[in-house]
Amino acid sequence: MQFNEFGLDKRLLSAIEHMGFEQATQIQHQAIPAAMSGHDLIASSKTGSGKTLAYLLPAMQRLIKNRPLAKRDPRVVILTPTRELAKQVFAQLRLLTSGTQFKSVLILGGENFNDQVKVLEKDPQFIVATPGRLADHLSQGHFYLNGLELLILDEADRMLDLGFSKQLAQINKAADHRKRQTLMFSATLDHAQVNDFALELLNKPKRIAIGHAHSEHKDINKRFYLCDHLDHKQALLEHFLSAEDYQQMIIFTATRSDTERLSKALSAQGLSTVALSGDLNQSQRNQIMDGFSKGQQKILITTDLASRGLDLTNVSHVINFDLPKHSEEFVHRIGRTGRAGSKGDAISFVGPKDWWSFKNIEAFLQQNFSFEQVEGLKAKFKGLKPKKAAISDKKQTGAKKKPVKKKTGQGRKASNKTFHFAEDAGDMPVLRRKGGLQEHEDNEES
Numbered sequence: 001m002q003f004n005e006f007g008l009d010k011r012l013l014s015a016i017e018h019m020g021f022e023q024a025t026q027i028q029h030q031a032i033p034a035a036m037s038g039h040d041l042i043a044s045s046k047t048g049s050g051k052t053l054a055y056l057l058p059a060m061q062r063l064i065k066n067r068p069l070a071k072r073d074p075r076v077v078i079l080t081p082t083r084e085l086a087k088q089v090f091a092q093l094r095l096l097t098s099g100t101q102f103k104s105v106l107i108l109g110g111e112n113f114n115d116q117v118k119v120l121e122k123d124p125q126f127i128v129a130t131p132g133r134l135a136d137h138l139s140q141g142h143f144y145l146n147g148l149e150l151l152i153l154d155e156a157d158r159m160l161d162l163g164f165s166k167q168l169a170q171i172n173k174a175a176d177h178r179k180r181q182t183l184m185f186s187a188t189l190d191h192a193q194v195n196d197f198a199l200e201l202l203n204k205p206k207r208i209a210i211g212h213a214h215s216e217h218k219d220i221n222k223r224f225y226l227c228d229h230l231d232h233k234q235a236l237l238e239h240f241l242s243a244e245d246y247q248q249m250i251i252f253t254a255t256r257s258d259t260e261r262l263s264k265a266l267s268a269q270g271l272s273t274v275a276l277s278g279d280l281n282q283s284q285r286n287q288i289m290d291g292f293s294k295g296q297q298k299i300l301i302t303t304d305l306a307s308r309g310l311d312l313t314n315v316s317h318v319i320n321f322d323l324p325k326h327s328e329e330f331v332h333r334i335g336r337t338g339r340a341g342s343k344g345d346a347i348s349f350v351g352p353k354d355w356w357s358f359k360n361i362e363a364f365l366q367q368n369f370s371f372e373q374v375e376g377l378k379a380k381f382k383g384l385k386p387k388k389a390a391i392s393d394k395k396q397t398g399a400k401k402k403p404v405k406k407k408t409g410q411g412r413k414a415s416n417k418t419f420h421f422a423e424d425a426g427d428m429p430v431l432r433r434k435g436g437l438q439e440h441e442d443n444e445e446s
Ligand code: ADP
Pocket: 021, 022, 023, 024, 025, 028, 045, 046, 047, 048, 049, 050, 051, 052, 053, 309, 310, 311, 339, 340
């Protein structure tokens, strides 16, 4: 479907033309008309399939077409789990608002609070934000949401994982009126907790799912390699860095300290690398992402901080030096490549510590992967047997029940998908637990 068939305002059509797009992607084809007709949406489609415009265009259209409900309140709030993603969404939004009178602001954790108070006083129609900081401003009465027309949650499931449910509920409550429309987008929205939360926030939502989270992303070539230990992983990495023909590469590690260690090791070999971690302040993080997106370095080493949403066109390879704990994050990590129809390679290392994550990923994607080998770097490790606990559990209950497929590997304790309360304490949300603040698991040493 062509963009000019949606009945969009001509200023939007000319902005799209400027971006060089003619045909809507599948998710845009379905979500744009549904959102324009006023429905709440739970929409999912694979990574890199154009979800951002699928919500920005109907949001813009609604603002152009309708009179505001309140004079001063923001009309659209877009929330994302990370600051980098918020910045990227903001940049796309700016391309659309440039020919209009609408003001938009970016409100992120880690940036100057008082400066944000000043921009909020200018009564912007659009706010793009991370939830923690926005909720702080809301609590302090720096803006009100009685006139909010659209609440958009990009990567909604990740915000819940990170512990932002309290802030989302607070924002939801402040904008609780009949005329509000709510849109939820992600590549992975089909787990029960998201559903429960969606039922609270959304009003008779329409569900749009282009494929399933587990359906294969054909543009991404997935390869798995068994590894014995850290040095083995390092040797394999060095092999791929010289054997693969890559444009840019993102290497994901489990922890911040692994990110730093690898970055030092690769830089010492003269490779063009940069490391992004939640330890850095926001201006350092901005600098790193700007530089990498301009191609100033070939390799970005990071944690799940960069797994969601980032649209970096020259990333041809993703390497999972460690596998993520949550299977959804695997889908998002490898989705940093193979975007908008281009091809990508995703190489994953599976050592003993990664084994149950690997099994979870297989279950989540409903696929069995075979392992490839590199001559001279074959692993002795062949995988782990299910732990006895799971077997005796089964015996005790006498149940023939299959293990819960989505989240658990056999014999492994279920990955923790209960949502926590958190606050954005600068870099990444911090969980509030008994005994004070605790770093979120994605930043924990494992
Ligand atoms: P997602 O949120 O689904 O991961 P994005 O919204 O980040 O995907 O879009 C991925 C890339 O596709 C971006 O570079 C975007 O500019 C581009 N894109 C979006 N819509 C279209 C379209 N209709 N045709 C071609 N490319 C598009």
